[in-house]
Structures are given as C-alpha cells and as structure tokens.
Amino acid sequence: MNSLADFVMVSAMLFGIGVYGLITKRNALRLLFAVELMINAANLNFVAFEQYLPPAPGAQAALGQTFVLFSIALAAAEAAVILAIIVVAYRLHQDVDVSELKTMEG
Amino acid sequence: MVDVTFIAMMVVTVGGAIFALEAQEIVYGAIGLAASLFGVAALFFLLDAPYVAVFQVAVYIGAVAVLILFTVMLVRQEKWAKELPSKSPSRVAGAVTGLALVVAIVYALASTSLTSDTALQNGASFVQIGQLISTGYAPVLEVLALVLGAAVVGALTLSRVDREESSQ
Structure with a gap:
C-alpha cells in the first residue's frame, strides 16, 4: 500500500515543475499551465492529508475534500478570466509573450 | 511498498506536467496538461475520494482543458515553435529553484513520521x-x-x- 509520503512527494514534484514553468516561460499560456499544475499539487495535498491523518478535534470528517471542490471551482473561474485576457492581449498585440506586453507598465 | 497503479499514475501525472511545459508545439502541451490533470484525478481515486476525482475529470478535463485547447488554437503562433533557448540563464535558474524546492520538501518529509502512515483513515x-x-x-x-x-x-x-x- 501507499503511504502519505508518496502522495506528498508527487504533489511536491508537481509544484516544483510549476515553479520551474513560472520562472522559465514567457508564453502566457505556459504560465497558465504552470499555475494550474501548482493548484493541482495543493489539491492533491488537501485530499491526501485528509484521508491519511485523523481529523483534528472538533473538525468535520470531509473538510479537506470539500475545500478541494471549492478550489477546483475557483480554478475554473480563474482559468476562464485568464484565457479571456490572453485572447484580448493577442487581439491587441498579436502576441502572447508576457515580456512584450508592456501597456500597463508604470 | 508501493503498488503498480500508483507508479503508473505518478508517471502520467509528472510526465504530463513536464510535457505540458516543454512540448515544442503548444497544442501538444495543452494535451499534456490534460493528461497530467487526469493523472491527478486517478490519484484521487487511489486516495478513496471518488467524488473529488469525478469532479476533477468533469471540471478540469471537461471544461478547463477544452477551453485552454480552443484558446491555444486561437492564439497559436509559429514563433513559439521555432524559438527554443535550451541553455538560457533563466532556464537554469528555474530548474535549480524547482529542484531545490522538491528536495527541500522531500527532505522535510523524510524527517517526519508521515512515511509510516499506510492505512487510509476515514473514507x-x-x-x-x-x-x-x-x-x-x-x-x-x-x-x-x-x-x-x-x-x-x-x-x-x-x-x-x-x-x-x-x-x-
């Protein structure tokens, strides 16, 4: 059987890949990919810790899974807005390179 | 002792994540992201959380991945297919930071007693x-x-x- 550490390790790898993508990439879509990966790493941690550790005194049993449901819904809303912004940026600049989008730079 | 399903899903998840960021054609990258999200959903199944797993498949793969795929096709450019700086300083810095983070988390994990928790507590x-x-x-x-x-x-x-x- 798997231990809690295995799932946390997968989550750490996903988060590390996400951080690598955020630092390295300049394409706005790749940045969105990286953010989605990091959100998924956090969700995986929520469920893994809830399923392996006993609930804190006074806490309900399904709290971790409930938070993950909220988190997934929020991530979907966030992705919709970011994709709309990317489409607008592409229409204005014919480019999705974040180092080229300097309209709002102070 | 780790079972085979977990290893397979770990490979799909991490491999899909790397492919999502490193695939030359960004459309394939979007498909890699979908594969990675699917791997996470399978890990939710292994964690005995089927509701969250199905929610993940429905929302992430059904909605977000498809939305991303269509946007990718709308804003696709030849520029990104050609340009690929393999040894730029930011790339090395990103790889070092990501690896350091993973090593730090695994090192912290090894010093806890979490590795001994093998039984699912509460479904x-x-x-x-x-x-x-x-x-x-x-x-x-x-x-x-x-x-x-x-x-x-x-x-x-x-x-x-x-x-x-x-x-x-």
Whole structure:
C-alpha cells in the first residue's frame, strides 16, 4: 500500500515543475499551465492529508475534500478570466509573450 | 511498498506536467496538461475520494482543458515553435529553484513520521461532503456561485468584439 509520503512527494514534484514553468516561460499560456499544475499539487495535498491523518478535534470528517471542490471551482473561474485576457492581449498585440506586453507598465 | 497503479499514475501525472511545459508545439502541451490533470484525478481515486476525482475529470478535463485547447488554437503562433533557448540563464535558474524546492520538501518529509502512515483513515462519504457544503459552508457555496457568475460575465465582456469600434 501507499503511504502519505508518496502522495506528498508527487504533489511536491508537481509544484516544483510549476515553479520551474513560472520562472522559465514567457508564453502566457505556459504560465497558465504552470499555475494550474501548482493548484493541482495543493489539491492533491488537501485530499491526501485528509484521508491519511485523523481529523483534528472538533473538525468535520470531509473538510479537506470539500475545500478541494471549492478550489477546483475557483480554478475554473480563474482559468476562464485568464484565457479571456490572453485572447484580448493577442487581439491587441498579436502576441502572447508576457515580456512584450508592456501597456500597463508604470 | 508501493503498488503498480500508483507508479503508473505518478508517471502520467509528472510526465504530463513536464510535457505540458516543454512540448515544442503548444497544442501538444495543452494535451499534456490534460493528461497530467487526469493523472491527478486517478490519484484521487487511489486516495478513496471518488467524488473529488469525478469532479476533477468533469471540471478540469471537461471544461478547463477544452477551453485552454480552443484558446491555444486561437492564439497559436509559429514563433513559439521555432524559438527554443535550451541553455538560457533563466532556464537554469528555474530548474535549480524547482529542484531545490522538491528536495527541500522531500527532505522535510523524510524527517517526519508521515512515511509510516499506510492505512487510509476515514473514507469520507458523499453524504458527509453534501452535508458540509449545504449546511456549514452554504455561504461559501453562494459566494462561489457569485464569483463564477462574475468570472463568466467578465470573460464575456473582455472578449467581446466591439463591432462599431473595429469598423472605424
């Protein structure tokens, strides 16, 4: 059987890949990919810790899974807005390179 | 002792994540992201959380991945297919930072007793999740509905093509 550490390790790898993508990439879509990966790493941690550790005194049993449901819904809303912004940026600049989008730079 | 299903799903998840960021053609990258999200859903199944797993498949792969795929096709450029700096300083810095983070987390993990937890404690049932959402966290659910509605309206407003303006 798997231990809690295995799932946390997968989550750490996903988060590390996400951080690598955020630092390295300049394409706005790749940045969105990286953010989605990091959100998924956090969700995986929520469920893994809830399923392996006993609930804190006074806490309900399904709290971790409930938070993950909220988190997934929020991530979907966030992705919709970011994709709309990317489409607008592409229409204005014919480019999705974040180092080229300097309209709002102070 | 780790079972085969877990190893396979770990490979799909991590491999899909790397492919999503490193594939030359960004359309394939979007498909890699979908594979990675699917791997996470399978890990949710292994964690005895089927409701969250199905929710992940429905929302992430059914909605977000398809949305990303269509956007990728709308804004695709030849520029990104050709240009690929393999040894730029930011790339090395990113790889070092990501690896350092993973090593730090694994090192911290090794010094805890979490590796010995092998039995799933409590399989929270659908009923418990439903009760939690519809009683204690009902205000959160309603605010979330507002946020989703606002996000949809915002996305539509942003991407609306102003006919009169564009014809001038």
